[in-house]
Amino acid sequence: MRLITIYAAMVAWVIFAPTLLAQETTNTNSVEVLKSARQDIINEEKNALKRDVEAINKQLEEGIITEEEAEKKKLEAAEVRALNIENRVAIIDNKIALIERNPDGNYADDDDSINISIFSEESVLDITTNHRRRKYDRRTTSHLVFAFGLNNVITEGESLDDSEFKVGGSRFAELGWAWRTRVFKNSNWLRIKYGFSFVWNGLKPIDNQYYVDTGDQTELQVFPENLNKSKFRIDNLVFPVHFEVGPSRKIEREDYFRYSTRRKFKFGFGGYAGFKLGTRQKLKYEMNGEKIKEKQKGSFNTNNFIYGISGYMGWSGISLYCKYDLNPIFKDNPVEQRNISLGLRLDVD
Template sequence: MSTITRLLVYAIISVTFGTIQAQEKVKDSLEKTSVDYKIEALEELKVKIEKEEREYLKAEIESINERQDAKQITAAEAEDLKKVAAEKRAANIENRLAIVDNKIELLKRNDSAYSVDDDESFIFRIGGRGEDSEDEFIYLGKKNRKHKPYKFDRRTTSDIVFAIGFNNAIIEGQDLDDSPYKLGGSGFMELGYAWKTRIFDNTNFWRLKYGFSFQWNKFDIKDNQYFVNTDGDVILQEFPVELNKAKFRTTNLVFPVHLEFGPSKKIEKEDYFRYSTRNKFKVGLGGYAGLNIGSMQKLKYKEDGNRIKNKQRGGFEVNEFVYGLSGYLAWGDTALYVKYDLNPLFKDQAFDQNNISVGLRFDMD
């Protein structure tokens, strides 16, 4: 064998052997890193557990202080409750850390494919998808979430408000029967968000309800009429051809406030209490104020055999500032609802028109 051939064979053997060694080292390094990574993640979890339990204790102590400030418990009772809470949280830390320490010991005794999945709100897995799989994957995350302790007394709650019903106008010098707007075709809708706050410490009979709402008030104009703005004077005139539809709508953003009253049920637990108005009678009296944010007249008719839809936005001298009175009579989450605009619909008109709405209101709390 020539010298060149020998050198070539040696080179091939060296490269092949070196590649095999490198692969073994990478494999060993990967397995070692997998276990170490799991253990490192669990050590971080131990720190998180201690922090989490301390935050829970802080929240419980704040709740106890609130009860003491409200004179629901004495200072001595508050200290006893704080001591019990601290002992409970310390025991929680000890028990939870012991669980994590046991996992670490399990990992140290086993290879990288070993799983430590359970309900400790943490999952870490690295390895193939099956015994015959060669592709590796890593998953690191939470399995479930711990709930923060309840606030002992929650005086303010919130809910979505939705209302729908009939709409019309009270016109100066006219009866409602003489209204130029159809009773059946004219309607309103309201969608908003409201907060409800208990006024007194030891009773939920009186509540203050407040929030914001979008109101859509629609008039279905009858007798083939439509609105015309003539030099700031908005009047109804007969349309030149037969109308299939003539509707006028205003959109308002308002901020309602109601004094709500009625019975409620007190639900008492060991570490919190709540008042519930579920299936209870309640009354709300108040009003609203806000801004008109749009107006539109929609006309549908035929001309020369063609169907025409005409939408006119703005230019109807609608009052920008909106305010009125409202009230509801409710059983549970459903109420009979009435609202009345104290401001005239149009400004500087010969005859005032005031919007009035009657319908159903749903407070979805």
């Protein structure tokens, strides 16, 4: 119960953390950049005017123009540079006003084009629409998660060597969506990853066995006919939370910056909690020369609440992934069994 309370606190913190982090405006950095650009414009035009005046003075010294013509040219150059400053600064001031008036960044941009880049510096496939201004600093990103591999059961008092399930035939799959939030403002070595996943845990018993719900418990029994297939599957919806650590590369542009973890080592550790969506068993066998496919749906006394620990370690978007259910598979069985999975995890940014 204590573990559930701790995990619930983690989930609550992670759910509200992005909101709190989002309140720390990134537009401040954009305004600072624009104000700096504003001063750069003024300095550029002043320096340009200085060069114009020097060129005019040189013409005057060489006798190309008279003193009266030189004064006239200097006045014209000053007017041009003053207008340049006024026009260019007005653009910057309008952008600053737009950002300050829309602190959430929710406004349309003039550029409504679509950019598609493959194997870019930030991702393998990057499709962006410029109908909204690019944020200077994006602390939270999201991506698809897909995992698959081997599945089995750890029985209380036994080892995996004593397993009653096929090692290669019992498999799991996971498909979900994850958000990744940078914890620290000026560093990306620690991230929080959270989201939701649909998980399918499949088990194939050996020795012609199948699961039977006896009412008091669920147990493996020998099927009266020769089974061609016996598969037991539990479908879950879980909400994983992982702390991810590892180096990253900072990509800086004129109006934004990003951290990239491509081609970098990463390590994630955490857990998950959720609930069962369904349990089913599929049997294939022959009886009296007839091929029979039987699909059974029911609770099979499996636990409705799912929670466990998980971790991954890998390079770029590919990781070795392991998860272990801390809850017993069945509610009332005298000997507790827990699901364990090992496979590959793909984080598709």
